[in-house]
Amino acid sequence: MTAPAAAPPALEVRGVTVRFAGLLALDDVSFTVAPGTVHAVIGPNGAGKSTCFNVLSGLYRPTAGTVRLGAAELTRLAPHRIAALGVARTFQNIVTTQGTVADNLMLGRHALSHAGFTASALRLPRARREQRAHLAKAREIAELTGLGAHFDSPVALLSYGDRKRVELARALCLEPRVLLLDEPVAGMNAAERTRMTAVVREIRAELGLSVVLVEHDMGLVMRLADEVTVLDFGRAVAHGTPDEVRRDPEVLRAYLGTATTGEDAA
Numbered sequence: 001m002t003a004p005a006a007a008p009p010a011l012e013v014r015g016v017t018v019r020f021a022g023l024l025a026l027d028d029v030s031f032t033v034a035p036g037t038v039h040a041v042i043g044p045n046g047a048g049k050s051t052c053f054n055v056l057s058g059l060y061r062p063t064a065g066t067v068r069l070g071a072a073e074l075t076r077l078a079p080h081r082i083a084a085l086g087v088a089r090t091f092q093n094i095v096t097t098q099g100t101v102a103d104n105l106m107l108g109r110h111a112l113s114h115a116g117f118t119a120s121a122l123r124l125p126r127a128r129r130e131q132r133a134h135l136a137k138a139r140e141i142a143e144l145t146g147l148g149a150h151f152d153s154p155v156a157l158l159s160y161g162d163r164k165r166v167e168l169a170r171a172l173c174l175e176p177r178v179l180l181l182d183e184p185v186a187g188m189n190a191a192e193r194t195r196m197t198a199v200v201r202e203i204r205a206e207l208g209l210s211v212v213l214v215e216h217d218m219g220l221v222m223r224l225a226d227e228v229t230v231l232d233f234g235r236a237v238a239h240g241t242p243d244e245v246r247r248d249p250e251v252l253r254a255y256l257g258t259a260t261t262g263e264d265a266a
């Protein structure tokens, strides 16, 4: 697969605050996802990771602060507009069970489809050509995510690990510049986690996109991330490389009693 011509722009989160009734779920959070890097957002339960993801993908509007992708302001855009600007996300709990792998990936291509519904329904030549090009791209993405052999298989027959990769592949079908991965290895066994880690590495190398990763599995975070932002009670308490954050006293304090920052969870 060919890498995009230009590196993705930086994703800049500035002073983002989200308030739910009396609760401050995010409190003046800032971080920058440098072009082409894997940036993990970690923190104990309830720290604000999901809220942060929901702001980045447009599901929540922050009470204050901004999110920018290069020159584009994402902060008040609807989720589909953010997706169209090149920010795709996976969902923690959605594991597809309907249709074949190809069907699911073609759904992921839908947002990029230019031929109108009527042209497609009438099977006009342009719509047919476009459909063939989408199918070829979907197959390429299936190969890249290790699903090539399952392209025409019903998703319901795949293992849990494969289905989680269908979810990832569907997000990649948008040809994003930034990929938001919400707990990509949740519920996976050790072999499936190793496979997913390799696939995320491969995607990043092949496609040159930026990845924002929310994940509880510290082993995965430490192996994959270039940069880590640690949230605790809605505040960003540390930023740095995996090595830097795992030694940071604020991080150790935040995790005390809930997890460790070592490799034990891998």
Ligand SMILES: Nc1ncnc2c1ncn2[C@@H]1O[C@H](COP(=O)(O)OP(=O)(O)OP(=O)(O)O)[C@@H](O)[C@H]1O
Pocket (backbone or CB within 6 Å): 020, 023, 024, 025, 043, 044, 045, 046, 047, 048, 049, 050, 051, 052
């Ligand atoms: N829609 C909402 N309405 C009210 N409170 C919310 C809402 N979403 C999240 N919260 C609260 O905001 C805080 C941050 O929650 P969030 O889900 O972002 O944390 P998290 O770090 O993703 O946690 P976990 O690791 O358990 O998924 C929590 O106190 C949570 O109860």
